[in-house]
Amino acid sequence: MKTLVANIEEMARRVGRDLKFMEVCGTHTMAAFRSGLRQLLPDNVRLVSGPGCPVCVTDPGYLDAAIELCRRPGVIVATFGDLVRVPGTESSLERERASGASVRIVYSPSDALVLARECPSRHVVFLGVGFETTAPTVAWAIFRAAQDGLRNFSVLCAHKTMPRAMDALVRDQAVRIDGFICPGHVSVITGAQMYRFICQQYRIPCVVSGFEAWDILKSVGMLLRQIAEGRAEVENEYSRSVSEYGNRAAQQLMHEVFEPRDDVWRGLGTIPGSGLGIREKYARFDAAKVLGVTFHEAHVNPLCRCGSVLRGISTPLDCHLFGRPCSPAHPIGPCMVSSEGVCAAYYKYERMAA
C-alpha cells in the first residue's frame, strides 16, 4: 500500500501539472470516500465523480411517473431500494408508501417476477434503472415473463448506457478530463474495448478499475504512468472480472429486449443514443405503453449545481444549497438523493473540508 502511494507521488511529481481524473461509477465514488483514499493522493491529482450514479441521473419526470403508477389501484411498484427516497417533483415513493401506496423493495428483478406470480390479481411494475450492469438482469425478467406468458408484469424503463454519456462529457468544452477511471462492473458486461474510442478520438487515457481502495489507487497510478509516457490507451486493472469483449450472453439478452434511444440525463440534458428502450417485440411489458404513462417535464431548482458537479466542473462545496438546505435527509438536487451521489458522499464523509 505504501509503495503504491509513494509510486503515485513520484509519478505525479514527474508529470508536474494539475491533473483531473474522473470516475463514472457511484460504487467507485463510495469506495473512494468510504476508504478515505482521496486524502492519500498528491495535491496535483484530483479525483472527480462523473454521472455514474444511475439514481442521480434519472430524470425527476420518471420518478413522477413511477409515483403516479404506485397510486393506481391494482398496481404494485417493485423497485431497488436505491430509488425509494429519491424525490420527484412533489413526493417520493417513500412518502407514497406512507400514504398507503403499494411500493415493494426487491433485491433482484427476479424477485419482482416472483411477486407478479404471487399476486395474479395485481399488476407489478418494476422500475428499470441502471447502466449496462443492471440492464441484462431486467432484460432477463422481461424475456422470462414473455416465455412464461405472464400478463401482470411490466417494466418502466429508464436504463442508460455509458459510452454516449462519456462522449458527451469529453466533447463539452467546459469539462477538462485528463483520464477516465472506467466503471468496472459495467465493463464486466460490455468488455474493456468499449472505451477505445475515447483514447483514439480524444487521446484521453482510460483504466478499467476494480472497487477495492487498492484497485482505485493502482488505476490512478496507471493513468499517471500513461500520461508520463505520453500514451492514451485502455488499460485493464480489473482483469479478474473484466475481459476484452465482456459477457456475450448478457449482451445478447440486452440486445434481444432493448434498443438504443435518446435519453434525458438529470443535470446533463438529452444525450442521443444514451438510453435503452424496450423493443416493439416486447411492448406488452413496457409499462409506459401498457399502462399509458405520460412523462412531464419536471421543475428543477435553479440554484442546484448538480449539473456542473456531474460534469466535474464544480465540487459540491461550490453549491450554495449544499449542507443547508440540501442534505441527505432533505435532498434537493440529484447528487444528494442517492447515497452514491457525489454530494451525499461529500456530505457524509468529507464535510469537514467545507
Place this chain on the structure above:
Amino acid sequence: MCLAVPARIVELHDSTATISVDGILRDVDVSLIEQPRLGDYVLVHAGFAIHRWDQSDVDELQAIRAATDLRETVT
C-alpha cells in the same frame, strides 16, 4: 454505480444457484454465465451471477485484501 460482490457457488439448481458471501447464503440466477460449476467464484449483481472468476482471480483479491485490509475477522 453497480454493486457486485464475489461469491462462491455452494449448490447448483437448474438456472439458479445458492451462493455464499462470507457465509451469507442466497439464491441467484446463473443463466448469464456459461457452465457454472460447484465451487466456482462468481460476481453477483442484483441477484444474478454476471461473471465467473478463475482461481487466480480469487487469489488476487485475497492478496489485495491481505495487503490493505488489516481488520481482524472475528468468529
Place this chain on the structure above:
Amino acid sequence: MKRDRVLLAHGGGGSLTRELIETMLLPRLENPLLKPLDDSAVLVMGNSGYAFTSDSYVVTPYLFPGGDIGRLAVCGTVNDLAVMGAQPFWLSLSLILEEGLPLTDLSTIVDSIHAAAAEVGAQVVTGDTKVVERGKCEGLYINTAGLGKISVPYWLGSANVKPGDAVIINGPIGEHGVAVMSRREGVAFQTSVTSDCAPLWPLVKAILDTGARIRAMRDPTRGGVAGAVCDIARASNVGIRLFEDAIPISGEVRGACDLLGLDPLTIANEGKVLVFCGAKDAEPVLAAMKNHPLGRQARVIGEVSTKPEGMALLRTTIGGERIIDMPTGEDLPRIC
C-alpha cells in the same frame, strides 16, 4: 408541511428520528428531566438516583434467529437503564396483540420475557393487554417501561465525554440487524448470524465494580455504532475517532453488508455497549469486560479528542480518514 407524513425513516434512529423529536416533541413537552435525551431519565428521590425509561418493540418477524420480540423488549429496556449505571428492578409490560396471533407464539414470547428479566433479577410488576383487528399490527407489538436504581454516585450522561477518553465496545457489531434482515420479505438470505440480544446489566455491573470513572455508556441499537458515536460527539462537543481495523465484526455480517450495500456501522445491535472512560481507566475496564461472558471480544475501538467538535471520524484501514455520519433512517438494500 400539510402534505408531510410520518415516514418509516422517522423511526430509523437516525437524523430524521432526531428531527422528529426536536421539532415535534421537545418544544411541546420540554422539561429539565427530558432535555438531556439520554437513554433513561434520571430521577432523584430521597438520597437515591433512579433511572426511568420506556421503549416500544415492533420488530418483524417477531421470532428471529437468536431471539424474539419478548426477549428484545426486556433487553432493550434493561440496557437503556444499565447504560445509565442503573440496576433494573421493575418493568411494565404492555402487549398489543393482533387478532389471530397463535397462542403458542404468544406463550413462547412471554416465556422469553420472563427468562430475560430473570437473567438480571428484574420483575414485570404491572402491565396491560389490548387486542387489535387482524391487519392492524403484525402479530404483536410490545411496550415496556423500566425503573432501576443508579449504583454510581455520579451522572453517566452522553454530555460527559472528555478529550483523551477511550472508546471500548464489548464485541462484534451488526449481528442483531443482520439476523432480523435475513428474515425480511424481499431481502431474505440464509445466515448463521443470530441476534446478539442480551441484557447487559451484569456486564455493566462488572465494569462499574472496577471503580473506574466511566464517563458515558451507550447501547448502539437503531442507527448502530454510527448513530451512537454521532450522538455522543454532539452532546459532549468533542471529536470521536474510531479505528476501522479495531472494530470487531464477523465475516458473515461483513458479507451481508457487502451483498446489500450497507455500512456495518449503521446496523442495529441489541447486546452491545459502547463505554467511554479516561485513557488510564481503559485497561482495567477492558480486563473486567473480557472476564465477562458478554465481553469476551471487547476491544478499544477509538479515542476522543477536542477536534473536530461535535463530529465522529473513522480512521480507515488504508490510513485515510472520513466522517462517520448520523444515518438518515431505515437501512435499504441497494444494488447501485
